[in-house]
Amino acid sequence: MASFYADVRAVFTDLDGTLTTGGRILPSTYQALAALAVANVSVVVVTGRPAGWGDALLRLWPVAAVVAENGGAIFLPDRKVLAVRRGLPALRRRMAAAAAAAARRVPGARLARDTPYTEVNMALDWNEDVHLDVAAARRLEAFLRGRGFRAVRSSVHVNFWPPGFDKLTACRAVARELFGGDDLRPYIYVGDALNDEPLFAGFPRSVGVANVRAVWEELGAHPARVTRRAEGRGFEEVAAAVLGQRAKRAATRPPRSAARAATSPAMKSSTARMRATLRRSR
Numbered sequence: 001m002a003s004f005y006a007d008v009r010a011v012f013t014d015l016d017g018t019l020t021t022g023g024r025i026l027p028s029t030y031q032a033l034a035a036l037a038v039a040n041v042s043v044v045v046v047t048g049r050p051a052g053w054g055d056a057l058l059r060l061w062p063v064a065a066v067v068a069e070n071g072g073a074i075f076l077p078d079r080k081v082l083a084v085r086r087g088l089p090a091l092r093r094r095m096a097a098a099a100a101a102a103a104r105r106v107p108g109a110r111l112a113r114d115t116p117y118t119e120v121n122m123a124l125d126w127n128e129d130v131h132l133d134v135a136a137a138r139r140l141e142a143f144l145r146g147r148g149f150r151a152v153r154s155s156v157h158v159n160f161w162p163p164g165f166d167k168l169t170a171c172r173a174v175a176r177e178l179f180g181g182d183d184l185r186p187y188i189y190v191g192d193a194l195n196d197e198p199l200f201a202g203f204p205r206s207v208g209v210a211n212v213r214a215v216w217e218e219l220g221a222h223p224a225r226v227t228r229r230a231e232g233r234g235f236e237e238v239a240a241a242v243l244g245q246r247a248k249r250a251a252t253r254p255p256r257s258a259a260r261a262a263t264s265p266a267m268k269s270s271t272a273r274m275r276a277t278l279r280r281s282r
């Protein structure tokens, strides 16, 4: 039977609590990202964080694309795709009003400090700069849902956004754009929290880092695997397993076919598609 980690074309991963450890990225986790990139395993960051972060991450990190704002903003090598194109100022006013009303009902909650860098998704802080209990976060979620928004909590924020987009749909769009198909079997998804649930359900090869156990009972869909270690160290385990399988595969191939694999037809056609996309955008 093929290993769970064999033939992984790209790793889609959450950011907070999955790549970060205690809120920051460890040197060893960043090194794991770089090692995947060197081995031609693309990494796509999938987060509820602002579009501003998405833009910065794609420019600075060795990643192929970023899905930000819970699928509302996609950053590809050549362009940004926003899920809401019309009526954005009015939507933001409505969201700010809902956030203010929610914060009045749940003492201590406030708009996340990174809100100015968002486009279509906003977040109330419950566990980043403020520290409320889970019950308070749940009350925020329920209130925002009552106002007609989609709302879900991450390890730090309660994100909310208008219906019409989500992370899984955005991941499929990225897979189509970068790899030429939206069948998610060639990919791995790594996450840690409730807001990863649709991705644990949608990616046949999904992995939770060990801290996912904290929300295990609440999860409607569980990851297929759970790492031994938590947060960024858990991601490093996944990267090592993917790269280990690659090395094993390369070692069992005769040298010529290994060289061919490095410039496989699939990779060539993906490059051609990207070039075509770039030409279109000029």
Ligand SMILES: [Mg+2]
Pocket (backbone or CB within 6 Å): 014, 015, 016, 017, 018, 154, 155, 191, 192, 193
């Ligand atoms: Mg997370």
